[in-house]
Amino acid sequence: MERKELFQLLENAFGHIPTDGQRNVMTHLAAFLLSNKPNPFYLLKGYAGTGKTSLVSALVKVLPLLRMRFILLAPTGRAAKVLTSYSGFIAHTIHRKIYMQTQTADGSHRIVLSQNKSKRTLFVVDEASMIADTTSDGGLFGGRNLLDDLIQYVSEGEDCRILMIGDHAQLPPVGLDISPALNLQMLKTSYPITAATFELTEVMRQALDSGILFNATRLREKLAANQAEMPLLNLGSFNDITKVDGYELEELMQDTFGSRDFTKAVVVCRSNKKANMFNQAIRQRILGMEGEISSGDLLMAVKNNYYWLESNEGGGFIANGDILEITRIKRFEEMYGFNFADADVKLIDYPEHPAFEVKLILETITTDGPALPEPVFRQLSSAIEEDYLEEPSRRKRYAMMKKNPYFNALQVKFAYALTCHKTQGGQWPVVFLEAGINKEEQLDKAYLRWLYTAVTRATEKLYLMNFIDAFFEQAQAETTKEP
Structure with a gap:
């Protein structure tokens, strides 16, 4: 040819x-x-x-x-x-x-x-x-x-x-x-x-009818020109991008997450600490979840895990970033000074894969970092190693530890609210976007790139939370104060 x-x-x-x-x-x-x-x-x-x-x-x-x-x-x-x-x-x-x-x-x-x-x-x-x-x-x-x-x-x-x-x-x-x-x-x-x-x-002409893509294009142009300055956004008459206040926000989240269709929406945050806060609020106030974790909870693996899947199953490991849903909680236990749960889970993005059992370490869920801090994991490792001290060879002890289910417990966080890095590559019909900064002087090129990436996670509706008025072209900033 x-x-x-x-x-x-x-x-x-x-x-x-x-x-x-x-x-x-x-x-x-x-x-x-x-x-x-x-x-x-x-x-x-x-x-x-x-x-x-x-x-x-x-x-x-x-x-x-x-x-x-x-x-x-x-x-x-x-x-x-x-x-x-x-x-x-x-x-x-x-x-x-x-x-x-x-x-x-x-x-x-x-x-x-x-x-x-x-x-x-x-x-x-x-x-x-x-x-x-x-x-x-x-x-x-x-x-x-x-x-x-x-x-x-x-x-x-x-x-x-x-x-x-x-x-x-x-x-x-x-x-x-x-x-x-x-x-x-x-x-x-x-x-x-x-x-x-x-x-x-x-940008394709039909794409500019979208407020999401219109504003993504503005952000990209500012990024290319190295213009890290307000205003960044223009709400205009677009109906797919909206600034929301606290009262509206709770009602919108209730409507969106209350259906429990977790493929429909996500909250995007700039820090793990903020994501933790939103996750707990959504679980408790909207989903009515009690306890540290519950059946039906949505989780994200935050560290690769090679233990719980057989080598011939789904690539042989659970990858950092994989989304899981708990189908059944079997038991909670405290061991080695840490809290664990045995649960059946299914991989949301691989519906053909059957549910399987894992052991979860619960301390990861509330940590403000992306995964269990290294000093904390070393503390767990030291406690587990004490069970194998009869083996004089440190190398053999470590090999024995690597077969221990507690040593291999899956590190997870809730997945209703995620940092922008964790959402990257994905798209959701509805995105609730938390501003990430509250002062104009915090704006820099790295933030522009972050905001561009976050805005482009939404395909149908983008709700802007905690964005100060300086973000918006003034005429638009005024109109968004109306209910």
């Missing part, structure tokens, strides 16, 4: 008249898909509303005509669900596709790279801004360099290539200043790939 013919097929599948930028991408994609160069790699960057999703939808319709398979990937289960919904095809998390769990001689678990048996396959990777190139244990894929592993996995297949998609205005991975998977120069320097890129900047 010739490039011109492939371009025409992409344009026909697109469904409406493309912008100049989208036409450029189609030209690039035609060359990329037909390339015979080693390890073809295309980086598609674009802001919210610029048509990245429409291009992917067109692309997957055309690939069968090239006799090319495709695999859709995203960093989290929630992001994979979004990719599935707009592409019409099942998407997987990166870790469930490229990793497998093995057991070492001492019985401990280890994550290793799977073998890529794919042939003539395009790997479409969405939400690439979240993909780190570090190996810190606190990341989504603790102890592994996800970017390295992804590129290595794809390159080991026969005639495989990567289409990486992301928005560099979004938050980079935790602890990094930039998103390495969206940095073409770094990618070309670090990996043996044949790479090209394009960035979509023109």
